[in-house]
Amino acid sequence: MQLKDNKGMMEAVVLLTANLLNSTAVLAQDINSAKIYDVEDDVNFYDEAAPSEDVLSVDVAVVNYEEKGRVKAVEPMVAVKYVNSEGTAFTAKYTYDTLTGATPNGAAPSERLQNFIVSSVPAGSTVTSTSASGRTITRTINGNDIVAYETQPGELPLAYGFKDERHSLDLGFSTDILENTRIALGTTISRETDYSTNGVRASVIQSLNNELTTLSLGVSLESNTSKPENGIPAAFSRMDGSQGAFESLNKDVTSVNVGLTQVMSRDWLLSVNYNYGNVSGYQSDPYRIVSLLHSWEGFEWTGYPMEYLFENRPEERVRHSVYLGNKIAFDSYVLDISGRYYTDDWGIDSQTLEASLHIPVWKSIYIEPLARIYHQSAADFFTYYLPASEELPEYASADSRLDSFDAVTLGLRTGMAVTDQLEAYMMAEYYHQQKSGEKGVLPGISASYDPYAGTDAAVAMIGLRYTF
Amino acid sequence: MPYLKWFIATLIVAQLMACTTVKPWERDVLARRSMSLEKNPMFLSMDDHVYFSKEAAAGGRTFDGGGCGCN
Amino acid sequence: MLQSFCFKAMNSPCEIHVDGIDVNDMESLGRIAEREAHRIESTYSRYRKDSILSQVNASHGSPVLVDSEMLALLAYAQQCYQLSDGLFDITSGVLRRVWQFDGSDNLPAEADVASCLPFIGFELIDIDFEKALVSVPQGVEIDFGGIGKEYADDRTLKILQQVTNHPILVNFGGDLAVSGPRIDGSAWRVAIDDVNEAGGACGALELAHGAITTSGDAARFLIKNGVRYSHILNPKTGWPIASAPRSVTVAAPNCMSAGMMSTMAMLMGESAEKFIQNEELQAWVSR
Numbered sequence: 153m154q155l156k157d158n159k160g161m162m163e164a165v166v167l168l169t170a171n172l173l174n175s176t177a178v179l180a181q182d183i184n185s186a187k188i189y190d191v192e193d194d195v196n197f198y199d200e201a202a203p204s205e206d207v208l209s210v211d212v213a214v215v216n217y218e219e220k221g222r223v224k225a226v227e228p229m230v231a232v233k234y235v236n237s238e239g240t241a242f243t244a245k246y247t248y249d250t251l252t253g254a255t256p257n258g259a260a261p262s263e264r265l266q267n268f269i270v271s272s273v274p275a276g277s278t279v280t281s282t283s284a285s286g287r288t289i290t291r292t293i294n295g296n297d298i299v300a301y302e303t304q305p306g307e308l309p310l311a312y313g314f315k316d317e318r319h320s321l322d323l324g325f326s327t328d329i330l331e332n333t334r335i336a337l338g339t340t341i342s343r344e345t346d347y348s349t350n351g352v353r354a355s356v357i358q359s360l361n362n363e364l365t366t367l368s369l370g371v372s373l374e375s376n377t378s379k380p381e382n383g384i385p386a387a388f389s390r391m392d393g394s395q396g397a398f399e400s401l402n403k404d405v406t407s408v409n410v411g412l413t414q415v416m417s418r419d420w421l422l423s424v425n426y427n428y429g430n431v432s433g434y435q436s437d438p439y440r441i442v443s444l445l446h447s448w449e450g451f452e453w454t455g456y457p458m459e460y461l462f463e464n465r466p467e468e469r470v471r472h473s474v475y476l477g478n479k480i481a482f483d484s485y486v487l488d489i490s491g492r493y494y495t496d497d498w499g500i501d502s503q504t505l506e507a508s509l510h511i512p513v514w515k516s517i518y519i520e521p522l523a524r525i526y527h528q529s530a531a532d533f534f535t536y537y538l539p540a541s542e543e544l545p546e547y548a549s550a551d552s553r554l555d556s557f558d559a560v561t562l563g564l565r566t567g568m569a570v571t572d573q574l575e576a577y578m579m580a581e582y583y584h585q586q587k588s589g590e591k592g593v594l595p596g597i598s599a600s601y602d603p604y605a606g607t608d609a610a611v612a613m614i615g616l617r618y619t620f
Numbered sequence: 621m622p623y624l625k626w627f628i629a630t631l632i633v634a635q636l637m638a639c640t641t642v643k644p645w646e647r648d649v650l651a652r653r654s655m656s657l658e659k660n661p662m663f664l665s666m667d668d669h670v671y672f673s674k675e676a677a678a679g680g681r682t683f684d685g686g687g688c689g690c691n
Numbered sequence: 692m693l694q695s696f697c698f699k700a701m702n703s704p705c706e707i708h709v710d711g712i713d714v715n716d717m718e719s720l721g722r723i724a725e726r727e728a729h730r731i732e733s734t735y736s737r738y739r740k741d742s743i744l745s746q747v748n749a750s751h752g753s754p755v756l757v758d759s760e761m762l763a764l765l766a767y768a769q770q771c772y773q774l775s776d777g778l779f780d781i782t783s784g785v786l787r788r789v790w791q792f793d794g795s796d797n798l799p800a801e802a803d804v805a806s807c808l809p810f811i812g813f814e815l816i817d818i819d820f821e822k823a824l825v826s827v828p829q830g831v832e833i834d835f836g837g838i839g840k841e842y843a844d845d846r847t848l849k850i851l852q853q854v855t856n857h858p859i860l861v862n863f864g865g866d867l868a869v870s871g872p873r874i875d876g877s878a879w880r881v882a883i884d885d886v887n888e889a890g891g892a893c894g895a896l897e898l899a900h901g902a903i904t905t906s907g908d909a910a911r912f913l914i915k916n917g918v919r920y921s922h923i924l925n926p927k928t929g930w931p932i933a934s935a936p937r938s939v940t941v942a943a944p945n946c947m948s949a950g951m952m953s954t955m956a957m958l959m960g961e962s963a964e965k966f967i968q969n970e971e972l973q974a975w976v977s978r
Contacts (some may be wrong), residue, residue: 154946161774161970162943162971163971165774165948165951170944172842173846173945176763195875198653199653200653200875201653202652215666231662245665247742255676294936319869332845353683409682415650423681425681427683429678431661453640471678473677475680481652490680494677495680496676502676526671526677528677531676557825559674561673565663567660581670606674609674611666
């Protein structure tokens, strides 16, 4: 063989060696072993490494949320993720929410029939209302058209016919700015009939130690505007249907997140996160009231609702949370255990513990049972009612989200690779919530009613992901 | 003991740095889909939304903003 | 689960890694690999008086009957001798008598080196391919050291592939060959040792197909008056190639090609990079 200009030697050598190795090929009987060990060529889809570059994936999913006898929501969503060959990622997610049903209005149950006025306008003027479900009554009193709804004796007051629509768009972008440094930027926009949110976020992620350690620092700023149709009522003003004192009010949330992920061993990934949040502005629920109950002892009327006053929450809130998460692999099983401790200056402390086990099934499916337990203490200003015999406190709210309770979630997630590119997934969860600590006691004749307003919920989700 | 806090923090960091004996080329398990922190982001965001609307606590894995009027 | 089996052969640490089998099967596969490595070592070893190679080297012109494997290897060596314009020469082993690369400054005398030259040259080997007879004149010596380890590497891989279809990585003293990617589809990740520090890794690369070998002078060199003499000798002059790289790592479809190309790159001296570029090799040069 001749070469020209030192080129082509590689090809020649490769050919020569291939011939050599084939000509001295081994005959099976030369090997003192008859056993053939076969690879199981069914490695579960979820044991494989996911492609991380040059990926375009689209998710379509829908969530169904239901609280027993209360709020129902259906939430379809579409998400797109594109990562180019250098690892720069773009994400976009659009969510549409429709909520219907009833939600507690904050008032306490009573032995009496209760009447809650939604709006009161001079008779004859046009009344448009966001709630229209047949549970509202319209009557004319003293020259005013009153729209109101009733709660039967002994029932927890719920505002019915509450219907809302929400559109939300989230965009994200992340890219490497240095070999081991990455930035991530994002924005969220959400619009409901009476509420809108605009937010931006930015993080820096630094990987160290040959990518075994990742440190991240992020900031998020969010501006929220509450603009109910009937205006925002002044704190502790009476629920008499009159137009609220403010047309709209703002709330700003500033959040800082510090995170660490660490490869602890070949099978164990640890995450630690600290989150600081500062909320400033209008934080009350413009629709929620607190019952002002007759609380002087020994009267026939003790325990009866005298007024319904709109709640008042502080304008400042500072919160901290610390999160610790682990993902540990045992063969093809993965145990995910995490905990979070939360505290804020409204007096709420909470602890969360969550665990799930990823179980591979056959070649392309996994099931993942999960369990979560949650506890929170009540906010300092949480109360089931306001006693009329005492001075009004500075702040008060009867929102069950601020009550002390324990919650247990049991759920099952599953995913299935229908083809190498199409994944189907489902999830079902049941959330059980119950009062923690001493039950609230209402005064006088209302003492026999349980004012606790929390409730169980069932959530289900089904979705498809297509990866191009 | 004003420096105790810093001492413990450094100790924890040093501990974390020292505790891995994973060679950079032994990351096969961590690369699996089942070990990904974002195995299914749709599940994670759904959970976040549900818990945010029912509970007072927020944050943890990510930022604690809500993006909706439900809390 | 990745299983490994280690043994020593050809003066090097040898490792076999197999993905996804259990410890007992690994033991069997390891023994097969060890047997083959030792077989090649003893067949082509200069040191064993009874090996075919030693018999040929002691033939003093009388033809020795050899087997088809020896013939095939000689044919390969001949082709490489021609392709490299004489730079790759399996008869250049005699130079080791005058050169000791122990890190000292003991350069041999010019006369000593010159005295070896008449005994170097592939054309001095008398091969009758049809009759399978080989002989060399007195003073000429065939040395398979330059290709033996790579040949063993490729052969061992081939044999193991006939016994199992699990992914295999064969590593004989830094010459690696893989059967293909690992079970989960990912590449085998390999650390590259720093030329300067024994035991220090200076990077990692991924190998999903083929082989990778490194030629280098990490331990074998001479230094005199600040000039470093690598152990890569030019068979035509008897002296080290000037400005040889400290090490060359080449990736190729099999170990033998990778080894031949990394040796050739070293032999190109200061033109190593140009050679690599011309040949469009996947290679890394360290100077």
